[in-house]
Amino acid sequence: MYLEIDFSSDEAIYQQLCNQIILGIATSQFSDGEVLPSVRQLADDIGINMHTVNKAYTVLKQEGFVRMDRRKGAVISVDSDKKHAIETIRKSMIPLIAEAICRNLTREDVGEIVNGLYDEYGEYEKKAQKGELPSQYRDEKDNPAHA
């Protein structure tokens, strides 16, 4: 998978890394059980410090997207406790909705944004709704780019 990092962003690099990987999972470029590149390799690929990659993996683990396997390294393993997820998303969404309201966006406007993003990224969703999950590894097309 190709990871885009903007070194001039105000977002921390490890944070961008997390987000990109989460996006990769959402778009089925990474699938459950897949192994992420080693810290050192990914760091070299992107041209960043090893510590930074390490931090990203640690955060992903804490947030339940990855588990650390002693032999394989970081392995995708999405923890989907719906109630907890909703609460998390809700909390992060408060400032965004507040801004939307201030800018005179209606809930329909926001709904369109959400739908647009689901259309764009929601590969995982399609699978889920076709009941293909959680029969976990149903990988006919999941030849993820490079590791």
Added chain:
Amino acid sequence: MYLEIDFSSDEAIYQQLCNQIILGIATSQFSDGEVLPSVRQLADDIGINMHTVNKAYTVLKQEGFVRMDRRKGAVISVDSDKKHAIETIRKSMIPLIAEAICRNLTREDVGEIVNGLYDEYGEYEKKAQKGELPSQYRDEKDNPAHA
């Protein structure tokens, strides 16, 4: 308006301040044209340093929620360029939707979160839809043709 700051949060104080004020605008606790407390005043009120408040005001200005009037100080003045707003919100929402998809939340789940938040905070929205807005500048001498 009562502003709550969590000093043990990992979110920067000035950032919390920004969010609280934006929330205040969304819920009509602050309305367009209203003057915010002076940096010193607000700093004293919530027990933080003047400069921290100043930074919050500066960010709010830059993001188009406030303008600095040389006579009155910081004045609520929401810049509602819909197109720009949508783009901003969309960008900040990408990681959230990605996470939602990973956690198997459907777009309907997310829609409910959005609606819940609109119900909770959307005072401003109600006004807007009743046509009471926009009256961006109330002051007779405050809206010069060019900046």
Added chain:
Amino acid sequence: MYLEIDFSSDEAIYQQLCNQIILGIATSQFSDGEVLPSVRQLADDIGINMHTVNKAYTVLKQEGFVRMDRRKGAVISVDSDKKHAIETIRKSMIPLIAEAICRNLTREDVGEIVNGLYDEYGEYEKKAQKGELPSQYRDEKDNPAHA
């Protein structure tokens, strides 16, 4: 004359006032010998503090656009020492030209800007060239005079 003040500008009000008045002179809305409004009246008209108007008048006097008459108040009286003027303009122009160069604007681009502004504001210039002003300089291509 109508004076436009932007209270949200980063430029000080007295400074804007000065610039507007100078612009008024350039466009012949104020002419030599004309009396400016009293400090109090202008302050009331614009809705600003008397001190601010006072400061503007003081600066205009120092810069040689106005003289203070004990009975009439501030009187337009433009001091046009060409050599001194050139040196002043040159100094203020340095950062602008530096910026222009950085942005890849050619000297022709800047020349066009200058000409555009002369076309827009140069009432005074027309008089000068018609010989209505102190015959002085009626030379279309004179001494370089710059550093």
Added chain:
Amino acid sequence: MYLEIDFSSDEAIYQQLCNQIILGIATSQFSDGEVLPSVRQLADDIGINMHTVNKAYTVLKQEGFVRMDRRKGAVISVDSDKKHAIETIRKSMIPLIAEAICRNLTREDVGEIVNGLYDEYGEYEKKAQKGELPSQYRDEKDNPAHA
């Protein structure tokens, strides 16, 4: 590059710093992609406070002369949107041209000032016209598709 600060000037130090650096870019003493000294370093070098340098860098970033690279610090990166640049320059030039007109300077006089300054500072211009620019980002990993 040697930066000269006049501590007795009425111009803010951070503003002088900005102007000096812009001048440095114009004269090719700084070139695109070059890394500026760290805030602490530069502050020590010229004997001012870290925060003052920081403010200068922040302003330069906001005005599109510099970007903040999370790995390298402040990097010269001139944003040359010609249309925007012209509008900016034009606005700052209005008071200068107004003054010039008042002082009976012809457009030719001003043109000479402009040319003089271009002759003195326009190193960057020469390169640009030889086609050596634009190569805005030299770094292979520094130019992500989206910010």
Added chain:
DNA sequence: GTGGTCTAGACCACA
């Protein structure tokens, strides 16, 4: 009285 600027010194997250 306001915000803007500058200084000084501190801690922390990031890389």
Added chain:
DNA sequence: GTGGTCTAGACCACG
């Protein structure tokens, strides 16, 4: 080591 944040206290220009 970097910049980002926060604090504290000071002076000044502006209004």
